[in-house]
Amino acid sequence: MLEIKNLHVKTAEDENEILRGVDLTIPEGEVHAIMGPNGSGKSTLAYVIAGKEDYEVTEGDILWKGESLLEMAPEERAAAGLFLAFQYPVEIPGVATMTFLRTAVNALRKARGGEELDVAGFMRLAREKADALNVSQEMLKRPLNVGFSGGEKKRMEILQMALLEPSLCILDETDSGLDIDALRIVAEGVNALRGPERTICVITHYQRLLNYIVPDRVHVLSKGRIVESGGKELALELEKSGYAAYQDEAA
């Protein structure tokens, strides 16, 4: 279970709070969506869960399976099962994609007490997962994310998610910059990972993605707080009425 309790967050250099008391619980194995207008704090929430250093938690806690994540380094959170699919995957020239993937897979396997894969074993696994996501061998030969289109970058994120076997996935605006075909491939990739062992939090501005990844619950984040929660039909209502009502309410 992911439990976010009264989470207050500001940036290191600014006094203004971006998150102003977020309360959210996602039971294990469920898929929840967090929707909200631009500037509501969605990406901040994703980064804080993953452990980015630019933010300061002034109050509250984030618990995963009963353990606080806040004192953990990003790699320790990854070892604990967390995976953040970035809104803007980072280009890293000079780092070969396959070398990176193998190092990450084995670092996590080792940290979680599992067996490391040899080169051949890893290649087999990577090829199999890559084919399912339409990630070409040619993409795997390039430096990490360098020269990838928006859609290719997002598919690479989902490929990493599939390889790293997380138990908690945070998808930050994974739908942004995707055309309808790419959206379907990415959503299928995510759906393939659904299961009782995997908790998924989909952060999105638009309802569109949720047609493909149908959530168990939908939460609305506005001005740094969860202002409403409901079933999957809440997303459809938002699509019709927009976020205006919540923004006025929160103001």
Add this chain to the structure above:
Amino acid sequence: MNYAVQSTETEAERALREHFDAIASELPGADDAAFAKLRSDAMARFAKLGLPHRRIEEWKYTDLKAAIKEAYPPAKDAAEPIDENDIYDVLGRGFDELLCYRIVVADGRLVPELSHIDGLGDRMEIRSLREAVADDDRRAWVVAELEGTLAPDNDPVVALNTALMSDGAVIRVAEGAEINRPIHVVFVTGATEPETVSLRNLIEVGVGARATILETYSTRRTPQVLRNSVTQVRVGAEARLAHIKLQNQAMPARDLATWMVRLHEGAQYRGFQFTIGSALSRNQIYLRFEEPGASAHLAGATMLWDEQHSDTTLYVDHAAPECTSRELFKYVLDDRARGVFQGKVSVKPGAQKTDGKQMAQGLLLGQFAEFDSKPELEIFADDVVCGHGSTSGQIDETQLFYLRARGLPEEVARAFLIQAFIGEALAEVENEEIREALRMMAAAWLSHSRA
């Protein structure tokens, strides 16, 4: 000897002069009047100039007068000769297993027992400078090459080298010959006492010929060495040379290295320098396009820690039209290390259609590390494309976070990013075995500097 001595002569400068007086009669070419004059003229220039200091523009960041307090005596033959095991220890596995023609120069003299230069036939001549100077058929050529250097007369380091040079490699690749194996020239210290080593290499690649030449500068016994080496290169028309220098001398060695490269019509030259050793090093490259249509790729990777100081100073002279020059120099600087890059590209009148691009980048790992970069363009032709850039920064935090979020421990993620940074420069080395051996050295440096 009679000549003018600068009024502010230091003890080290005086000692260097006295060394010359003491050994001049034993140096190669001493019995040849033209050769002896070349040396004594050079010594007279050095005596007048002294060691360069920071008030001389080209030496602004690297003050040899202040750094060299003591001049070690000239190299003598080692009491105990070095052997294959020593060479293995110096080179490491990657370079030791390199299939190549090899010559070893210990201290100031070539070691024939460790040199493998068989099976060359008439495709190539490799011999020691000492031997070439003693050869009546070669001496005139050597003297002519030495007289026509690219360095200006007021370069004190080259002048000192000309006066004191005791040996080196002479490599002449015959016209049209394709030498498939790299030629590896290994310079080590075999002596146990501090020494000043002065070496001169002469390389000539004949018309249409191809070769790869690797120079390694290392220390096996004493690390207290002042090494001054000069390599003169001439690449003939339509010839290709890949030229690599590796310097991994132990501290507190000092390494002064000058390359002087002349390129003829349509020649292709790729120069690469990998620097991880010595307390202080200065790499000078003088390169001149003599004739049209030639290209030069110069690149370097420098990785320093502790208080190491390394300076690369280039002078690329576009004296002919339609030539292309590329420079990419990268520095990884930890602790209090200091990296210096000075790159001057000069486009002479009439050198139209010159295409020149230069980039220097410093990655600062240490809080007190410093990178000084001074690119300089001087253009006297109107139809040219020239550009330069320079960056200096720390590890990209966004990239670091991305890698850590995927489970890479911080140290591993940092090492990835440092290797990626330096890897871009190493990619300039075309020979795969040499490139991989250099990558292994870079990786070893990372674990070493972190330990």
